[in-house]
Amino acid sequence: MADTLRRLANTSSCSVVQQKLEAWDKDYHVISCDQNLNRCCELLELTSRVQGQLFTILSLTAQEGGHYAGVDTLKSRLLPWLSTCFTMATTSVSPDTSLNLIQDNVEKDRKLQELSLSHESDMFKMEDRLCSTRLELDSVKQKLADAKFELDSTKNKSATILLATEDEILHLKAELQDAYEQMNLYKMKMEDYDRQVRLLRDEVTYLTAEKTILQERLMRSRSPSPVPHCSRGSSPVRAESPARARLTSSARRTRLLSCFSELYATERLEAQSLLRRYVDDLETVQRILFIAAVESFQAARLAYRQFKLRVRKTLSPTHVGPESLEDSVADYIVRNLDLYDVQTSVNDVINAMNVNPRISFPPEVDFVLVSSFIREMCRTAFSMQTLEPPLDLAFSTDGELYSDTKYRRSYDSEFTAPLVAYHVWPALMEGDTVIVKGEAVTRRGTLWRSRSRSRSPSPVRSRSGSPTRTLVSFNETQL
Template structure:
């Protein structure tokens, strides 16, 4: 008897019955009528099973008391209760009902309830996540629409700006082309005018000389020539007295040309030739060579012209050459520096060692070439004169005339190209030049790029 009671307590049938009642109460208003009836039938069936177990226990307890054990209690409590109309359905609970089957059914109901609750909770979470996702998608769609509108607006504006910019570029290109054509035409006219002026000056000098010769032949005594200004008052040895001062000043000016003016010219050239440092250095060196050559040619022409004029009237104690040099030193303003600059640029344009982009020309170096021509003219007016050393590519490096540049190969015996010429007084080096030495210099020399016109 006690063992059967213990099993009944462990199964928890009454607890399961109470849980189902509470669950039915919570879901009563949610369930349909059929679901509520099914719940009621389920509870009645479970209650019948519990009552069957209780009647079995009652039978066992009564049998333990003998034939008349518990009769009074049954008469006082059970019979009045039965007479009130309650009767347990004997068919619902059979005598061989197992307590284990009831416990299994209770566990299955509990598991089903838990699974249903978990499923409903997952469903709620999924619905919540779905709603959040829909809200995010709606926000992204709104943002995408706004971005698309901004992109369309920007595209329309950029299209209009691009069209205006293209029109402006076309107009500017046309203006640039016209300006280049005009500049080329003006440059040609300026060159022609310079040539005409030079020819006119030569013709006037020749006419003046012929007039002076004719006057001397007609009058029998020499007269001063009108085209040349008379010598300024002063010592006839003015050139010799100022020679040392002019020499030291020209040497200093030559050094300044290398350290200051050359650097500025290099900076200007690198804007248009950014990827060829050797060509930039070659252009500067060739410009210096051509400028000195133009200055020497102009000095020789001036010297011949002055000698021819002074030969008629010279009677002083100094020699004719001294008088000619003194006259040139006193009248340095007669040097046509602009003509020398134009001669230098024309010589650079046909030099096969250098080239320049087609859209610009060597007039960019006009200030630098002008100062080099002035220096070359002054060096020619010294006694003895100063000059720059001749230079050729792939010549043997001479430490007395040149110093190596920073990017040279210091063991190379040949000069690849020159950076700055040396100043010479006959065979004596006054100021060293600079050169770049490389091995196989005669093989690595670059061929000049053709200049487009």
């Protein structure tokens, strides 16, 4: 029994139970429920083992005291305690083995506690690292969000600056275009002023020369000298006096070129807008206006020749003076351009357009719609015939080879096509020199289309009995 008691004392099982109880008490509110139950079971197992050893010592001590020794103590203390239904199964192992198991269990518990503590410390360290990593991740996310916000703000600022720059560029381009237009307007005004100044200078020169001639005639008529009996061709002053037509030819030429350009830019577009109300095809409208311009020049040339013949016939019997008969005729025509019967030329142009096979028009309307445009073309063409040399239109035909010296291509042309499909505006010639370019449309397959169009019958020829045409023509004739 003494050996068993010694071994039990050496194992210090009670101190181990006390340490476990103190450790459990400290960690009770920290660990989980399963861990608390495990520790309680461990304490129960350890206590049951200690109690088993104590019961063994109790039995040995009772055997050493004799058959009746310790009966009172057992009756008074052990039996009441056992009456509480506390039973303990006897161990199937020897006391030494039990003590060894207790020691091993204590050692394992100690190691397990150390491992648990180290694991908990590692867990705490990992949690600290995880928290720090999360904080770093949050800071990186915040930096990324700030960078994205700055990038978006930079993009918005750049887009705003780009839009503002584009608006400024467009505004500057518009201002530059306005400045160019104003400059061109000022140039045109300056040219007009220069032309007017030259015209006035020519007028002054002519009036001065005429004044000198009249003064000399007046002096010769008052003087009894035989100078008036001399032939008029021998007077040096009269022989050197120029005619008005030659003096004003340059100024009138400039003015007529300006009128020709204005007809293209203004009158033609107004007539084109008027015709588009009745004809949807732009090509047909442009062909009508081009043929109207060509026919106007032809009618004006014919009218000029007839007018010139009448003036020559009228002036030839009574012509006297220093200048030739042709100069006198030209001077008379220039002074009396208002005697030109422009309405007759307008009617001739409309009649020629009615029988032209290249153009057609709706039967319910008439070419009289563009009579205003034809009238201005006839007046300009008639005035151009009074120049020296006269201005005339260049010869043109559909399907001709395109020439950069005579025409410029329209915006809807095929710029690689070599042939002219149709003409929009004629070129103006001075002799063999082109002084104002015309406008033409170039397209491929022009020759085939022009042939097929020329072979098709024109619907205009069957419109001679149109009531609108007859009424309008009658009113124009009365006017």
